[in-house]
Amino acid sequence: MSGLFFSRRALMVGIGAIPTGLSMVAMRSAAADDMATSAAPMNTVGLTRTSEAIHQEVVFAASRQHVYAALTDAKQFDAVTRLSDAITLVTAPGAKVTAISRDVGGSFVLFGGYVTGRQVELIKNERLVQVWRAASWSAGDYSIARFALVDQGSGSKLVFDHQGFPAGEGEHLASGWYTHYWRPLGKYLAPSNH
Numbered sequence: 001m002s003g004l005f006f007s008r009r010a011l012m013v014g015i016g017a018i019p020t021g022l023s024m025v026a027m028r029s030a031a032a033d034d035m036a037t038s039a040a041p042m043n044t045v046g047l048t049r050t051s052e053a054i055h056q057e058v059v060f061a062a063s064r065q066h067v068y069a070a071l072t073d074a075k076q077f078d079a080v081t082r083l084s085d086a087i088t089l090v091t092a093p094g095a096k097v098t099a100i101s102r103d104v105g106g107s108f109v110l111f112g113g114y115v116t117g118r119q120v121e122l123i124k125n126e127r128l129v130q131v132w133r134a135a136s137w138s139a140g141d142y143s144i145a146r147f148a149l150v151d152q153g154s155g156s157k158l159v160f161d162h163q164g165f166p167a168g169e170g171e172h173l174a175s176g177w178y179t180h181y182w183r184p185l186g187k188y189l190a191p192s193n194h
Contacts, residue, residue: 052170054162058182062189064149064156068125070185071147074100077110083184086111111180117142125149132162141166158182 060067070076078098081090089095095112106119114135121129132145143165150157165173 051163052165052167054160054170054174054177056160056174056177056182058158058160058186059152059155060158060186060189061155061191064151065125066189067149067156067158067185068128070188071128072100072102072122074098076188080184080188081111081180083187084180086114086180089114117145120144137166137169 070080075098077100078090081087081098089112090098092112096109098110100108100110101119102122104119104122107116108119108130109116115132116135117130117132119128120131121127126149128147130145130147131142133142144161144163146161148159148161150159160177162173162177
C-alpha cells in the first residue's frame with residue numbers, strides 16, 4: 001500500500017512470562033516503517049503522514065486508586081523502579097532522587113534522572129497526562145504519555161498512549177514501558193504486597 005506509512009505490530013507475551021497480578025490485555029505498538037528518505041510526505045497544509053505512537057492496555061490485580069497512587073507518589077514509584085531492570089539507573093553514582101509533583105505543571109524525575117517531564121493533567125484515580133522525555137533524546141524533544149484508569153472486575157485496567165517521541169524510538173519505548181513500568185508495577189501491586 002503506497003499511501004500507508006505505518007504498520008501495527010502486536011507484542012505478545014506468553015502467559016508464563018506474566019507475573020502474578022499483571023495481565024496483558026493488549027499490548028500493541030503502532031510504529032512507522034523505515035522511510036527511504038529523510039523527508040516525510042506532506043499534503044498542501046503541512047500535515048505529515050508519518051508518525052509513531054504506542055497504545056498498550058494492561059490489567060492489574062489492584063484498584064485504580066492503588067495504580068494511580070503508585071504512579072504519582074515518589075516513594076511508591078521509587079519502590080516500583082527498584083523492582084525493574086532500571087534499578088542500576090537509580091543506584092548509579094550521581095543519580096537523582098525520584099521526585100513526582102502532584103500538581104498540574106509540576107515536574108517529575110524518574111529512574112535516577114533518566115526520565116523527566118511535567119504533569120499536564122491529573123484527575124485522581126482516573127487519568128494522568130505527562131510531558132515526558134528520556135535523557136538520551138536531543139534537547140527540546142518531548143512526548144506526551146497518557147495513562148487512563150478504569151475498573152476491570154476486582155482490579156483495574158490501565159489504557160496507555162504515548163506519542164510525539166523521536167522517530168525510530170517506538171519499538172524501544174514500547175518494550176521499555178512493559179519492562180520498566182508495567183511488569184514491576186504488577187509486582188509492586190500484587191495482593192501479597194498489600
